[in-house]
Amino acid sequence: MKARRPTVQDRFTQLLVAAASCWAAVAHGGGIQALEVVEVTGSESHDLVGVASAASEGNVTARQLANRPLLRPAEVLEVVPGLIVSQHSGDGKANQYYLRGFNLDHGTDFATSLMGMPVNMPTHAHGQGYSDLQFLIPELVDSMQYRKGPYAAEAGDFASAGAASIDYVRTLAQDFAELSVGSRGYRRALLAGSPDWAGGRLLYALEWSGNKGPWSMPENLDKLNGLLRYSQGTRANGWSVAAMAYTAKWAATDQVPLRAVEAGLISRYGNLDSSDGGRTHRYSLSGEWSRKDERGWLRGNVYAMDYGLNLWSNFTYCTLGCNPGPGDQFEQEDRRQVYGFNLAQTWYGDWLAQGTDFTLGLQSRLDDIGKLGLYTTTARQRWGTVAQSRVRERSISLYAESQVQWLDWLRSSMGWRKDFYTFDVSADAPANSGTADASIGSPKLSLIFGPWQKTEYYLNMGYGFHSNDARGITARTSPDFRDPAYGTPVEGSTPLVRTKGYEVGVRSALIPGLQTSLSLWQLDIASELVFSGDAGTTEPSFPSKRTGIEWANYWMPNPATIVDADLSISKARYTRVDDSVPGDHVPGAIRKVASVGVSYDAGGKWSGGARLRYFGPRPLVEDDSVRSKASTLVNLRAGYRIDARMRLSLDVLNAFNRKVSDIDYYYASQLSGEGAAMNDIHTHPSEPRSLRLSLRVGF
Numbered sequence: 001m002k003a004r005r006p007t008v009q010d011r012f013t014q015l016l017v018a019a020a021s022c023w024a025a026v027a028h029g030g031g032i033q034a035l036e037v038v039e040v041t042g043s044e045s046h047d048l049v050g051v052a053s054a055a056s057e058g059n060v061t062a063r064q065l066a067n068r069p070l071l072r073p074a075e076v077l078e079v080v081p082g083l084i085v086s087q088h089s090g091d092g093k094a095n096q097y098y099l100r101g102f103n104l105d106h107g108t109d110f111a112t113s114l115m116g117m118p119v120n121m122p123t124h125a126h127g128q129g130y131s132d133l134q135f136l137i138p139e140l141v142d143s144m145q146y147r148k149g150p151y152a153a154e155a156g157d158f159a160s161a162g163a164a165s166i167d168y169v170r171t172l173a174q175d176f177a178e179l180s181v182g183s184r185g186y187r188r189a190l191l192a193g194s195p196d197w198a199g200g201r202l203l204y205a206l207e208w209s210g211n212k213g214p215w216s217m218p219e220n221l222d223k224l225n226g227l228l229r230y231s232q233g234t235r236a237n238g239w240s241v242a243a244m245a246y247t248a249k250w251a252a253t254d255q256v257p258l259r260a261v262e263a264g265l266i267s268r269y270g271n272l273d274s275s276d277g278g279r280t281h282r283y284s285l286s287g288e289w290s291r292k293d294e295r296g297w298l299r300g301n302v303y304a305m306d307y308g309l310n311l312w313s314n315f316t317y318c319t320l321g322c323n324p325g326p327g328d329q330f331e332q333e334d335r336r337q338v339y340g341f342n343l344a345q346t347w348y349g350d351w352l353a354q355g356t357d358f359t360l361g362l363q364s365r366l367d368d369i370g371k372l373g374l375y376t377t378t379a380r381q382r383w384g385t386v387a388q389s390r391v392r393e394r395s396i397s398l399y400a401e402s403q404v405q406w407l408d409w410l411r412s413s414m415g416w417r418k419d420f421y422t423f424d425v426s427a428d429a430p431a432n433s434g435t436a437d438a439s440i441g442s443p444k445l446s447l448i449f450g451p452w453q454k455t456e457y458y459l460n461m462g463y464g465f466h467s468n469d470a471r472g473i474t475a476r477t478s479p480d481f482r483d484p485a486y487g488t489p490v491e492g493s494t495p496l497v498r499t500k501g502y503e504v505g506v507r508s509a510l511i512p513g514l515q516t517s518l519s520l521w522q523l524d525i526a527s528e529l530v531f532s533g534d535a536g537t538t539e540p541s542f543p544s545k546r547t548g549i550e551w552a553n554y555w556m557p558n559p560a561t562i563v564d565a566d567l568s569i570s571k572a573r574y575t576r577v578d579d580s581v582p583g584d585h586v587p588g589a590i591r592k593v594a595s596v597g598v599s600y601d602a603g604g605k606w607s608g609g610a611r612l613r614y615f616g617p618r619p620l621v622e623d624d625s626v627r628s629k630a631s632t633l634v635n636l637r638a639g640y641r642i643d644a645r646m647r648l649s650l651d652v653l654n655a656f657n658r659k660v661s662d663i664d665y666y667y668a669s670q671l672s673g674e675g676a677a678m679n680d681i682h683t684h685p686s687e688p689r690s691l692r693l694s695l696r697v698g699f
Contacts, residue, residue: 047509053403053413053446054460055505055519056081056148056550062169064562065141067599067609069635069651071687074133077112077164080146081552082568082593084615088663088684090252091211091221092278093311094132096663100148100161100523101546101570103588103618107131109466109499109525111159114166115229115242116301116342117286118365120158123391123423123470125334125372126311129158135225135246135282137205139178139190142169148550149501149521150464153401153415153444154344154361160464160499160523170194170231170240171201174645174698182651182692185212193699200232214688215253216270223248236292242285249279254313255682257669265671268659268685272671273314273329275379280309297346305338312380316669319677320482326378330386333373340365355405363397372471376482385428387479391470392424401444409452415444415462421495423470427479434474438495440465455508458519462501468493468527468540493527493540500524514555522547528574528586542574544586560602568593574622583623587666592616592630607639620666620681631660633686645698650691657689 048058060079070076074095075085084098097104104110108129112119114136124130147155148162155163175193180186188209194201207225212218224247231240253271260266286303314329321327344361369391376384399417406412423436444462472493478485505519528541548570555563572589574581594614601607612634620626634656639649663684668677 047515049451049454049456049507049509049515052456052507053448053458054147054149054151054503055458055507055517056503056521056552058146058517058552060144060146062142064564064599065138067601067607067637067639068597069609069611069637069653070138071635071653071690072134073136073138076136076138076141076144076166077133078595078613079144079564080148080162080164081566081595082550083110083162084590084593084613086615086662086684088255088665089313090219090250090277091213092134092223092248092250092280093252094126094130094134097131098590098593098615100521100568101548101572101586101589101591102161103586103590104161105129107158109158109161111155111157111163112166113164115168115240115286116165116288117284117303117305118338118340121307121334121336121338122157122367122467123369123372123393125309125332125374128469129466131158132280132282134223134248134280135244136166137168137190137192137207137225137227139192140168140203140205140227141166143167148519149460149462149503149523150442150499151413151444151446151460151462151501151503153359153399153417153442154363155464156363156397156399156417156419156442157395157465157467160466160501160525167235168203168227168229168242170203170229170235172203176696176698178694178696180692180694183690184214185210185218186690186692187211188694197230200230203227203229203231213253214269214690216267217251217253217274219250219253221248221250236290236297239287239289241287244282244284246283247279247281249277251277252313253684254315255663255665255684257671257678257680257682259678259680260671261683272317273327275329276312276314278309278311280307280311282307294348296348298344300341300343302341303339307334307336307338309334312377315667315682316677318670318672318674319668320376322672326376326383329377329379331373331375331377331380331382333371333375334369335371336367336369338365338367352404353406354408357403359399359401361397361399361401363395363399365395367391367393369393384481386481387432387471388428389432389471390426392422393470394422394424396420409450411448413444413446413448417442417444419465419496421467423473423495425470425474427471427474429477429479431476432471432474432479434476436470436473436492436495440496440498453508454510455506458503458505458507460501460503460505464499464501465496466499466525467496472540497525497527497540499526513557514553516551516553518552519550520548521550524575542577542581544572544574546570546572546589560600562599563597565596566594577622581622582625583621585619585622585624587620587622588618590616590618601639605641607641609637611635618664620664626666626681628661628664628681631658631662631686633658633660647696649694649696651694653690653692654686654688658686659688660686662686 086096094106121130146164172194178190180188192205194203205227211221229242284305288301290299311332316328346359373388374386375382397419401415420439427433442463447459450456503521507517553565572586574584597611599609615631636652661683665682670677
């Protein structure tokens with residue numbers, strides 16, 4: 001047989017593989033989210049019987065988000081059953097996330113990506129795995145694939161509790177301009193379109209928003225966000241390139257001690273340091289490419305980012321003295337460039353049993369962190385340096401996964417990944433400089449039984465991991481001159497921390513229009529990461545175990561109506577502690593989450609949506625003697641189509657004006673005039689009832 005002449009696509013594939021090989025020669029680790037394995041659109045979004053590998057995974061489309069009232073951009077993630085998005089600071093800072101018995105801080109153990117680019121930041125100035133989604137434009141979200149537990153071979157660092165891969169649209173149904181105004185100085189303008197251009201589609205969006213908020217000190221959020229994405233073909237057979245730019249600055253009202261509010265020193269929305277706040281930017285350039293046919297699927301993406309953050313916080317106020325004294329404010333600074341790629345090849349065949357597909361993947365990432373600083377400040381003016389470092393963190397990951405249909409009623413997914421990391425830290429304290437190498441292997445196994453009467457059963461098990469901050473890995477002495485233990489020896493953190501997950505689940509579509517799933521799960525983690533109030537960052541702690549049950553329901557009683565209802569209950573305990581802690585509860589661990597939502601859009605004049613979210617109480621100390629209160633919030637949206645091009649919508653957020661908290665912590669702080677630090681609940685209130693009116697004009 002005459003050999004097939006190589007095509008342009010073949011040569012591009014060879015070039016991509018060669019580029020990956022070159023990168024592998026200089027980088028030594030991994031942990032980046034790969035591209036989606038299953039392309040899901042339209043009505044397929046919840047019909048996952050016969051497709052999914054676990055009861056706890058799912059897919060979301062734009063239709064599910066179209067009538068969903070949102071206070072913050074990252075709340076699109078609350079479509080993931082059991083996930084809570086909150087905030088303990090200004091709206092320019094990454095949100096707080098909760099899932100599966102975790103207080104995930106700003107993203108630890110939950111991996112997010114957008115258009116193939118990872119959002120989580122390792123060795124971040126504020127917290128490990130920092131996931132800032134404030135640059136997300138909800139109106140552009142086309143699909144989101146989510147998974148929970150460490151069962152997928154393509155998911156690496158930060159994905160033990162779960163992962164979400166978000167993609168933007170390539171084509172809008174209609175170009176539009178939208179203006180929004182709301183309570184307490186909320187303003188937003190969005191321009192978006194997707195014209196034909198040079199044989200493909202050019203997606204553009206420009207967003208500006210500002211907000212004062214309910215706070216005694218106005219937040220004065222100023223956010224500017226832009227996107228250009230050019231694409232040809234489809235996601236399965238095509239390519240795209242995208243450029244994004246995002247900047248924001250804000251003044252922050254952080255969590256405050258409850259005693260200050262109860263004593264009348266400040267109001268419920270008051271603050272104790274009017275100079276807290278921040279500024280940040282994120283610029284990126286990325287590209288994706290995919291080729292798929294009956295023999296297999298080859299896909300890849302590359303990306304480069306420039307990121308920066310300056311964050312001023314004061315969580316303990318006056319332990320260093322106030323009036324006179326400098327106070328406890330500190331600044332965290334992060335400047336980095338991030339480079340990476342993902343490459344995967346899937347082969348389809350019937351080598352085993354009734355059908356097989358086999359995937360090989362390669363992922364790599366380099367974080368070149370030029371400045372990573374922690375400084376003591378007063379009114380944003382630096383007066384001391386706690387630590388300042390330059391860090392290069394490299395990673396490369398190899399993974400393989402095979403899915404086999406053994407019998408009509410039995411299929412399996414078996415996977416394995418190997419992650420290699422190199423940490424290189426140059427600290428201002430020579431004793432804390434150094435390099436470290438680490439690797440970890442993660443086997444995965446899923447067994448799927450059925451379907452019988454449109455019902456499937458799942459057994460899942462797998463190993464995962466999260467990385468620790470590079471500075472903690474190479475640290476040998478305490479660098480913090482505010483600490484009584486300053487200069488004394490410290491033990492370095494474990495570079496890569498093992499997690500193990502197990503799950504039993506069932507998914508059924510037996511009732512027409514309704515898909516329901518139930519899962520029982522367990523996750524063991526070798527070292528917990530917990531929030532430290534005085535430093536404003538996360539620190540390694542004891543090993544822990546989490547168990548729980550999740551019940552998720554998605555119902556379309558008719559083509560115009562979507563109803564979803566979810567319930568999650570979990571238990572988190574340390575499996576080993578020492579005499580320094582009074583119990584085995586994990587502080588901040590979420591226990592109960594429930595949500596119910598409905599959206600309606602028949603294509604006529606009126607549309608709308610409503611959501612109820614219950615956020616259960618959490619232990620705030622290890623013996624569970626101090627707990628946060630539960631909160632229940634209701635958000636509403638009503639939409640009215642004036643004509644084919646114009647639409648009005650009204651959001652009512654916290655519709656019943658509930659006076660509840662977004663976040664609660666328990667730690668020691670000292671107010672001006674107090675003789676010593678005192679333990680107390682520190683709280684950040686949910687925003688009161690807010691109205692937002694939007695006018696969209698299509699063109």
